[in-house]
Amino acid sequence: MTDWSTLIDACGSAGHVPALLDRFEADPSGVWSELMDHLCPQLDTAFTASFAALPRLAEIATAAGSENLGGVLSAAGAIASCSPGLSEPDSPLMVFSAPIAVLHDLANRSLSQTAEAEAEEYVNLLQALLSFEGVETWDRSLSGLQTGEYEVDCPYCGVNVFVVIGHDGYFCCTDDYSLQEVQKSPLQPARGQQLEGLPRRLFERALADGQERLAHGVRHLFGRAACPDCGTGFSVSERVVAGWIP
Structure with a gap:
């Protein structure tokens, strides 16, 4: 049995966490924000109680209906993404490997059942899946495929570059393209066989799940761009990783 009084969350002693998890199970959407405030504030910080909550979250996810499962998986995924990697001693990903395996299986199955119109939910589930596997950076950096934009810096001149992937097109620019006409440099998507x-x-998974627009976005995310200011070519994904602040 977990002695919650010896663990901490964002507010101190975690003695109240079991009751909070009970309320979350009864009303996942209504209690989600409160749960994250205690266990994973800003979706980027976890505590001893956060990882200890993973077995209970796996139980809640297993019993959850389809309308609530995504929220439970995203909560568990946010916590898992804060864990040290699998190579680290006593990594929570290893300590809690059994419930994480359950969560991974549920996320895997949910992905194939998510319609193309639900792109945001699909990306959230995909990031959760990667977090349960211990994949770093991309477990929290795929959201630009859904929002349609990444901000990176040019590796040569350092200027801030907007990389647009989605409904507005596939290009990069250095000015706010939503407010004015700007100089655009087209992206060069990676060929499927180059990935x-x-x-x-990620590309093949999105295609298999009927997420063709996201699969197209993956090719551009892992393709190349050229800085509109200095003309330097660069790998989009490498600049996303270089600018990532965990």
């Missing part, structure tokens, strides 16, 4: 490792997996 390897995680990028290829």
Whole structure:
């Protein structure tokens, strides 16, 4: 049995967390923000009580209906994404490997059941899936595929570059394209056969799940761009990783 009084959350002693989890199970959408305030504020900080809550979150997710499952998985995914990697001693991803495996299976199945119109939910589930696997950076950096924009810096001149991937097109620019006409430099998407490792997996997974627009976005995210100011070519994904602040 977990002695919650010996653990901490964002507010101090975690003795109240079991009751909070009970309320979350009864009303996931209504209690989600409060749960995150205690266990994973700003979705980027976790505590001993946060990781200890993963077994209970796996139970809640297993029993949740389809309308609430995504919220439970995103809560658990946010916590898992704060864990030290699998190579670290006593990583929570290893300590709580059994409930994380349950959460991973649920996320995996939910992805294939998410309609293309629900792109935001799909990206959130995909990030949760990666967090349960211990994938770093991309477990929290795929949201630009849904919002349609990343901000990076040019590796040569340092200027801030908007990389647009989505409804507004596929280009990069250095000025606010939503307010004025700007000089645009087209993105060069990676060919499907050029993708390897995680990028290829993301591309093929999105295609298999009927998320064709997101699959197209993956090709551009892992493709190349050129700075509109100095003309320097760069890998979009490498600049996203370089600018990532965990």
